[in-house]
Amino acid sequence: MTDSRPVLTMTGISKSFPGVRALHNVDFRLYPGEVHALMGENGAGKSTLIKVLTGVYGIDEGTITLGDEQVAFSGPMQASAAGVSTVYQEVNLCPNLSVAENIFIGREPRRLGAVRWGEVRRQARQLLTRLDLDIDVTAPVASYSLAVQQMVAIARAIDVQARVLILDEPTSSLDAGEVAQLFRVMRQLRDEGIAILFVTHFLDQVYGIADRITVLRNGTLVGEYPTAELPQLALVEKMIGKELDVLERIEEQPRRELAAVEGGTPFVAVSELGRKGAVAPFTLNIHAGEVVGLAGLLGSGRTEAARLFFGADRADRGEVAVNGTPTSLRSPIQAIEQGIGFCSENRRAEGIIPDLTVRENMILAMQAARGWLRPIPRRRQDELVEQYIKALSIRPANPDLPVRNLSGGNQQKVLLARWLITEPRLLILDEPTRGIDIGAKAEIQKLVVQLSDGGMAVLFISAELEEVLRLSHKVVVMRDREMVAQLDNDDTVDADRVMQTIASGSQREEANQ
Amino acid sequence: MTTSSLTTGPSWARLPRRHVPVLVTLALLLVMYSIGVSQYRAFSNVQVIFNIFIDYGFLLVVAVGMTFVILTGGIDLSVGSVVAMTAMVSAWLLQSGLPALLVLVIALLIGPALGFLMGCAIHFFDIQPFIVTLAGMFFARGMCTFISSSSIPITDGFWTTMAQHRIGDPRGNFVSIGVLITLAVVLVAAYVLAYTRLGRNVYAIGGNPQSALLMGLPVARTRIAVYTISGLCSAIGGILLSFYTLSGAPLIAVGMELDVIAAVVIGGTVLTGGSGYVFGTVLGVLVLGVIQALITFDGSLNSWWTKIVIGGLLFAFILFQRLIGIRYK
């Protein structure tokens, strides 16, 4: 399967940022016709290794050989010209341009120097069909959900005539169906002899597609292994440097019975809440201490429903009662005052404030709720920030670093901390584990369970159905922007059952109570 | 498994949505024009519109260049001074006896050269465009007074012809050659933005420069190119101005950059970059022209009321533009 000579060799790569040594003497090889997984915890240096390769960052030490030549790209433009095609970790598209244009910009089909728009659209449609995505390619990319954007970015990358294809966490917001589709395309490309570098935090995906695995830890190379020779547990051990037991613990965590949490007035009760063009009216109760999972396919309207709960978008019909008293949630502030928190799936556009420090990002929501006149005393800030840096193992553990300098996964944890600090009574988590490593993911799941035991209600959205099923007391199934079912999460409910519900759709299942 | 398609309607019904701001602007412009016609009889003369094109030709050319810059999310404050400097240099060189063609070439090179340098400083040294082009503005204006502190008349035959040749019926309605040059510039710019890679890269950078870089687009080249283009447009604008006034004056076009930016923004281009059209800029310039024409035709305002009314009309226009634009979105 693999050639004898690597298409890409990186040797002795070191890279430091002010105050952080992101990579230290790392070697990496990539063979044509293989899928090679790059693994490591959040902040291990995976993205940095990729960016060093494509010239986004300069290298401090080390050499890169592509084919037979030693290369030092001055930037992504040169890299892609040399046949290295990359999807970077954060979705990097131009929000103002159309889907078709985002796919083809920089290499549009032209005649006499003029872009052939018709051709661009036609080819874009074709390409997306290959990924099984049927959307309007003339609409601006920003009008689509993050998952669709991720697919578009992938489409852009796989169309390039490349020798090396790099995918940095392409699947973080995709659901099983999309992932399967993506893997089909990846295998096809691999068989054509393309070398694929693949980063993910999903172990089953690694074992599903990767031929070999390279593990990084703390910016240093742990080793390179054929997938077949590295069992899951060993891989995890190599990534985190110690044995992991939380993973098992979470599996056997006893979830309280639904009956135990339901009853009494629900904390939030919405009836026929809806917004034209976004979500069809739906009715849902969430009780204190209850975890409600939202399941559905990409673009099924989970995010939009969640936003109505938080007042991020205004509902144009329906009623809301908090603790039995009717209220209206017309803006995030009102929702926060009612004790609701919302952690957005789109951390770059709607989450982090890149210039502010980790500390400031963490206390922002709490501060906003207190009002500007009552700053949180520095000592209290320190306590809170330190507590959550430790609890969520945010690295580097320096609260005064601008959050933009953190790795993607760590930024996500900062956002989570922002809401946990406010101690909300209902926390809406939209893809909270997106881009988070397995250790931290387990921690977060544990946290959700703990919080709900402590009486906090959680609305949990994840592209990973297993995760939803593991945590929720109740699973709400959405399809085509409509709530189609509410399932009590008892022994009868499993992934297949949910998928069936999604597929059969309209048939409304008996909502509990 | 196919993800469901959620398009909100047939594509023809959605298409104009992008153009809503421009269409609204056009409609409001027509409303304003008809107010003028209903109030002042001579306002309906075709020549009034032609005059706007004659009088605002150079502004429009410069605004086209500025559109490129603003689309990338930058700004160019040097344009007014570069216009003045170009006119000044032409007048000065002609005065010293250089042949017209050579003067034209030299004058057309200075603007882009300065723009290129500013673009390099902005891109390679990562200095904010505002400050770099402000320095460019000081520099170009300084060059004007350095060349001569009083205005220099142009008597060259070529220039005079360009200035005074009237296309159309000499007694009736006419436009100047400058207007044709202006229209040519507008068309070329519109084509470049819509149909060439350079144009598309401009939009991409305006949308998100970091993404554009990671998508492998030539960010450096494009950034520098837009400032060079703006410099070139200012140079053309300067030449047009020197046709228009047949002289180079050190203090001409002071504060023009603000008019230009206003025209571009009124035309629907967003200052943070990434969205806007050259056609919108044309409308923006026309809006300024019609406002000015309304004021002159009225002829009863005193100096300060003139300013207040200009501000008021501008406000009314933008307010309606905004309110109607939102409703149709």
Next chain:
Amino acid sequence: GNSDTGAGGGGGDDKIVLGFSQVGAESGWRTANTNSIKEAAAEAGIDLKFDDAQQKQENQIKAIRNYIQQKVDVIAFSPVVESGWDTVLKEAKDAGIPVILTDRAVDSADKSLYKTFLGSDFVKEGRLSGEWLVENSKDATGDVNIVELQGTTGSAPANDRKKGFGEAIAADPKLKVIASQSGDFTRAGGKQVMEQFLKAHPKIDVLFAHNDDMGLGALEAITAAGKVPGKDITIITIDAVKDGMQALADGKFNFIAECSPLLGPQLMDLAKKVHAGEEVPPRIETEETTFTQEQAKTALPNRKY
């Protein structure tokens, strides 16, 4: 005839319509000029269409074009700069509308483009100031150090006043301009520049300011430096606006060359004449004088602006 006057011409058909394009309202002087013209027009029964160009030549050209469209009877304007008027003036000529220049001249080679020029001579103002200084420093022994506050760099009054003054003081080699800087015709500018002059040059005998406002600003700087204006430093300015005249009468200034803004009545006169097709002289200078401290005391009570 004006039977075809465009709409907005207002008034009866027999009224002359005068389109006037003013430079702007950049100073008190200019406002006095505008007021004079408006008042005179009302008095003379002339229908005035007024436009403020906000110090932009382009705006003036636009205004003139619009006046041509409106078919006014006479066009008058105070050019922002000297050059660049040929094209539009030709259009006016072709449309058969006579043009009168006020306040500032144009450098057009073709004198047939306008009927007449009415205004002051900036060079002369500078020269008168210089001549007075030459006369009054006859007895001085040793060098007389002059500092000059120029108007806005590149503007016609600044250039011309500097020129006239320079020519006049060349007559006496004792008179030396040791520093010359632009104060932008404003009080704040004059003050700020003068502060630095005072620190850089321990011995300043004369201040020549291109307008009263800069002189008034400089006064403050001189006082703050502990010197007595009008005594320790001789102050010469141009314009003779009210505040300036007051300073002169108070003995703080020493000499002002007048630059009168009251062109209105003369302009209306001319407008009627050119409209009737009468011949007018190609250049009419406004009646202007100069003031010394004594003259100022007598003139001050009946100054209009």
Next chain:
Amino acid sequence: MSERLKPILSHRLFWPLAVLAVMVVANTIYRPGFLAVEVNNGHLYGTPIDILRLSAPLILVGLGMTLVIATGGIDLSVGSICAISGAIACLHISEASDQNSLVTVFTALAMALGAALVLGAWNGVLVSVIGIQPIIATLILMVAGRGLAQLVTEGQIITINSGPYRAIGLGHFLTLPLAIFIALGAALLVAALTRRTALGMIIESVGGNREASRLAGIRSSRMVFLVYVVSAACAAVAGFMMTANVSSADGNNAGLWVELDAILAVVIGGTSLAGGRFYLSGTIVGALIIQTLTTTVYAMNISPQTALLFKAVVVIAVCLIQAPAFRAKFGRRGRGTPPPAAPAQPRQKEEVTA
């Protein structure tokens, strides 16, 4: 470079201050008396004092502008607001029977400040409620405001003769010009308001990512509204100083182009026009640099014809020397420790997703 120097060299204010020092040194070489300060009538008198006094209005306008820019906006109307407030105050005083009465002066100040607040609120509404782009929203007032100022003064220069009002621009306190204390007081007030409370962080957060801030529960619109009001208030006080400095209100010229100088000061001070982090101390140093530059032109007797060229050169030099990218390229002559390579990324601009 020695390890001890590093923190100093990497301090944000190091390069702006260095530029300021270079200008002062150059001036002193040109004219040794440049730094001389003497006592005159019981006040300190000398060029450095002038610079401080004259930069006071610019510092004030710059303070407000810093906050506006921190939210990602811009305020072009400050110059006009200076003119209007100065005009209103002077008009009221000039009409009073006793111009020296404190009551008159305070009423005048209150009226003018009130008017400025209204204008600031107008700007704020246009930007935050109606959603007009800041540059164009404030351009409206920039144009119309000049007209309003002239409407107040009827196009004339209103000269007043009021001791208390004069004191705002020219008075002394502890031998130093009062204007310096006013500017300093305003700076301290703004600094306290923003840094002692959470206001500063909230403003930075709104400027850094408005949508994210909204979702974190910040009333973004209200903050945006507020900064324009503060900016107008600062401009109003600056307008008092400018008019008091020459004891007259000139509707046309007071505060002309001060918006450009203020923006320049803010940018030299290290605040990005894209919004986000802001540095009040940087703005103050920026304002001092600009005023020193102007004074240098006068003090060195640079001819008016070339003064702008000189300014251009200095401004570009200031920017270059401050730009980390420039220093990284040309500063690493010495073989020693190479400075960490700055990421070759343009300044990050947040993705604005609809």
